[in-house]
Amino acid sequence: MPHSTHPIEILRFNTCGSVDDGKSTLIGRLLYDSKSLMEDQIEALERSADITGGGQINLANLTDGLRAEREQGITIDVAYRYFATPRRKFIVADTPGHIQYTRNMVTGASSANLSIVLVDARNGVTEQSRRHTCLAALLGIPHLVIAINKMDLVDWSEERFLEIREEFEGFLPRLDVLRDVKFVPISALNGDNVVDSSSKTPWYQGPTLLGHLETVHIASDWNLTGLRFPVQWVNRPNNPRDSSLHDFRGLSGQLAGGILQRGQKILVLPSGLRSRVKDIWTYDRALAEAFCPQSITVLLEDDLDISRGDMIVGLEHLPGMGSELRARICWMNPRPLQRGKKYFLKHTTQTVQAVVTSLESRLDIRTFDSEAEPPELAMNDIGEIRLRTSKPIIYDGYGTNRLTGAFILIEQGTNMTVGAGMLQAPTEAVRPDYNDFAI
Amino acid sequence: MSSYHLDHLQHLETEAIHVMREVAAEFERPALLFSGGKDSICLLRLAEKAFRPSDLPMPLLNVDTGHHFPELNEFRDRRAAELGARLIVRRVEDAVAAGIAIPNPGEVSRNRLQIPTLLSAIEEFRFDACIGGARRDEEKARAKERFFSFRDSFGQWDPKNQRPELWNLFNARVNTGEHMRVFPLSNWTEMDVWEYIRRENLAVPTIYFSHRRSCVRRGGQWLPVTDLLPPKPNEEVRDLVVRVRTIGDIISTGLVVSPANTVDDIIAEIAAARVTERGSRADDKSSEAAMEDRKKQGYF
Known part of the structure; x- marks a missing residue:
């Protein structure tokens, strides 16, 4: 049955690979074989097969939703799909393989628990496979699956499978953040090792792709160590009918890290003011404690001047605070990143102005070597930069916390989202005992 | 709570609340599209969860095609009154009479005529964001929607040139005359909606x-x-x-x-x-x- 009524987890994953590696076919196969497709969807597939496919059902048509995509047989934008097994619910981002659509791949992968990189067994590792693997590492995706597809076209050769695996293993150590990597030989077109084990790979002992998706351990993918509560919206009832609400001043937001407890001492940044948690208010009931990523409303003992963009933290595991930042950035716009140009920078719940003060290096995706001081970062380039912001931000290294370590750059005027940034860990934490706060 | 773990509905709920609060914080004149259908019923509960004990910081907006099920409109009006929310209804008939929506000869369906009616309401109230209950699992084109979906000054969606959307950082910037459609239920399925209705005991x-x-x-x-x-x-x-x-x-x-x-x-x-x-x-x-x-x- 595709649905279940008992509590189950959500796993977010994305699929990436070069054009024609069979991403959309794979997702179609997962939906089809897990019985998540409905009759009218199958009917629509058959209808379009009669018109364009010479009678053969094209599973890719399930995800290629825009007319231009069907006409060109490519995937332009991230398509999201949903399916469930009795063990898990899945949110799938089908991300395009074309180089010019790398920004969509980053969009689809930024919040994923797991990435599937598809490789055509005939072609082996391509520049795109390296790029996607590198992006998955850069984005801190905890789990990676290399699905070696079209194994039927290389006669299910174990030798070919091992050859490609070795090639990956040759460069994976250079992407040090990738911890969990699995290799699976499949044929998405015929379904081998996707949902059901294949009789054609007696030499492969591992799980099927779906089997792995259902069981991979994701419970520790959130950061529960350092308390981070970016204030999103100040909740202050106007002329409440209920007189007990006259003094209600709640701080609403989503926990971006750690655990918050009633009675806990907290620090507000950047002001450095201190208080204690009086209550954790939610629509359903007051909570004694809340954890990342819950959305809550915090009431403090003291009536402090706190607004959107401030961050509430605990007295331990303090974040960094500063306006001189170092980050890795993936550039996503045809107009190159310019040193000295002002952008808006959105980080947690605050938007500030930012200037890129230097381009430190640019990553060569083929060699994973860095080119020092490049003249610019163009579309799809990944580089290290230094920035200065108009106000200090409160942050962590992206490797420690994906929510407080990430930012986007927005071009002024066009309002386009042009860069995806991942902050380097601060060199020192804020020191709450010093009175040296910026404001 | 002893284990720090959210089940799928709690996960979808916290994501949707975050999206709603971003709208309230980032836009000057948002509205929430409320039809009385099951998806927008979930939206309303999520709005309560996002903003209570305050009043909802946005009015409810509905485009009435004149072909609605009467039960739906009754429910819509009753629910808005219960919540103490301001309900704005704009009718396709009125838009046709005013020449804003022009039916093709013999066109019976009001489906297409909702578009100019909605856009004219957005202009009338200068809404810069409309929260809607659309879900990506409904349909292939919707599967490509962002949470924050930009509309130009003609109200148009350009699917080939969408803003990248990363992490939970939503780019809410629009210029005058442009607006955003925001879909907090993007990641919900039909099953999730009904399970949520059951869990929350929603009418x-x-x-x-x-x-x-x-x-x-x-x-x-x-x-x-x-x-x-x-x-x-x-x-x-x-x-x-x-x-x-x-x-x-x-x-x-x-x-x-x-x-x-x-x-x-x-x-x-x-x-x-x-x-x-x-x-x-x-x-x-x-x-x-x-x-x-x-x-x-x-x-x-």
Whole structure:
């Protein structure tokens, strides 16, 4: 049955690979074989097969939703799909393989628990496979699956499978953040090792792709160590009918890290003011404690001047605070990143102005070597930069916390989202005992 | 809570609340599209969770095609009153009379005419964001939507040039005259919606539950017989026990023969269903790109 009524987890994953590696076919196969497709969807597939496919059902048509995509047989934008097994619910981002659509791949992968990189067994590792693997590492995706597809076209050769695996293993150590990597030989077109084990790979002992998706351990993918509560919206009832609400001043937001407890001492940044948690208010009931990523409303003992963009933290595991930042950035716009140009920078719940003060290096995706001081970062380039912001931000290294370590750059005027940034860990934490706060 | 763990509904809920609060914080004049249908019923509960004990910081907006199920409008008005929310209704009829929406000769459906009616309401109230209940699992073009979906000053969607959307950092910047459509339920499925309705014990319009109704068979579906849709001379009228699975206009919403009387029954029925929700909407069947074309023009 595709649905279940008992509590189950959500796993977010994305699929990436070069054009024609069979991403959309794979997702179609997962939906089809897990019985998540409905009759009218199958009917629509058959209808379009009669018109364009010479009678053969094209599973890719399930995800290629825009007319231009069907006409060109490519995937332009991230398509999201949903399916469930009795063990898990899945949110799938089908991300395009074309180089010019790398920004969509980053969009689809930024919040994923797991990435599937598809490789055509005939072609082996391509520049795109390296790029996607590198992006998955850069984005801190905890789990990676290399699905070696079209194994039927290389006669299910174990030798070919091992050859490609070795090639990956040759460069994976250079992407040090990738911890969990699995290799699976499949044929998405015929379904081998996707949902059901294949009789054609007696030499492969591992799980099927779906089997792995259902069981991979994701419970520790959130950061529960350092308390981070970016204030999103100040909740202050106007002329409440209920007189007990006259003094209600709640701080609403989503926990971006750690655990918050009633009675806990907290620090507000950047002001450095201190208080204690009086209550954790939610629509359903007051909570004694809340954890990342819950959305809550915090009431403090003291009536402090706190607004959107401030961050509430605990007295331990303090974040960094500063306006001189170092980050890795993936550039996503045809107009190159310019040193000295002002952008808006959105980080947690605050938007500030930012200037890129230097381009430190640019990553060569083929060699994973860095080119020092490049003249610019163009579309799809990944580089290290230094920035200065108009106000200090409160942050962590992206490797420690994906929510407080990430930012986007927005071009002024066009309002386009042009860069995806991942902050380097601060060199020192804020020191709450010093009175040296910026404001 | 002893284990620091959210189940799938709690996970979807916290994500949706975050999105709603971003709208309240980042936009000056947001609105929430509320039809009284099951998805927007969930939206309203999420708005309560996001903003209580304060009043909802935005009015509710509904485009009335004049072809709504009467039960839906009654429910819409009652629910808005219960919440103490401001409800703005703009009618397709009025937009047609004012020359804002122009029907093609012989065009019966009000589906297309909702678009100019909605856009004119957005202009009238200078809304810079509209929260809607659309879900990505409904339809192929919607599967490509962002949470924050930018609309230019003509209200158009440009699917090939969407803003990248990363982590939970939503780019809410619009210039004057442009606006954003925001979809907090993007990651919800039809099943999630009903499970949430059950968990939250939410009231829904009675037409979601089985009831007796006169129907005619047309285009492979059962349609309700009304003044707007009288049976043709050769059509047989059947008295059936039916319910709606998704609510569109009364002239194009296919009815499902169903004994489902409770939310539990509906969940069991969906779990066993072999057709999608939109399989019962004639407006989506006209061509493979029907939804894409309407969305580009400003449909929700």
